[in-house]
Amino acid sequence: xxxxxxxxxxxxxxxxxxxxxxxxxxxxxxxxxxxxxxxxxxxxxxxxxxxxxxxxxxxxxxxxxxxxxxxxxxxxxxxxxxxxxxxxxxxxxxxxxxxxxxxxxxxxxxxxxxxxxxxxxxxxxxxxxxxxxx
Numbered sequence: 001x002x003x004x005x006x007x008x009x010x011x012x013x014x015x016x017x018x019x020x021x022x023x024x025x026x027x028x029x030x031x032x033x034x035x036x037x038x039x040x041x042x043x044x045x046x047x048x049x050x051x052x053x054x055x056x057x058x059x060x061x062x063x064x065x066x067x068x069x070x071x072x073x074x075x076x077x078x079x080x081x082x083x084x085x086x087x088x089x090x091x092x093x094x095x096x097x098x099x100x101x102x103x104x105x106x107x108x109x110x111x112x113x114x115x116x117x118x119x120x121x122x123x124x125x126x127x128x129x130x131x132x133x134x
Contacts, residue, residue: 023053027073029066036061039070043081050078050133052088062096071104078133085130091116092125106131 022042029037037057041050052074057066071086078086088106090097106129115126 025074025077026054027070029057029061029070031061034058037066037070039074041074041077041086043083044087048082048084049130050074050081050083050086052086055088067100068104075131075133084133086133087128087130089115089126089128091121092127093121098127098129101129104131 023040024043026038026040028035035058038054039052039056040054041052043049044051052071055067055070057070075086086106087109088101090101092098092111108127109130110128112126112128116122116124
């Protein structure tokens, strides 16, 4: 799918207080005018880390490199901003995502046994993964 491209969409978030902004950047992947992927992240300035809040690829378009393209695109943004690490959280139940993140260079850096405890996902464990930015 060579004709899949990523585009940047900037959301107007100036009306929020700095600490209430959900994310600083988001990007979409498109195929034939269809949004087939989305990624959003927020900069954590104090430790020069980019936190991935969301990354989604439509089921029909998975295993075609779209998630990788989105992650590479956001990695370039992180480099431009002088950030040193990309960090994300994923449920231990989401094995396909864990495998994908590992292939993208992410490594397990922590876990939380209680993050989902008071939710419908109470049996899941939050895994934290990170990747150093070259």
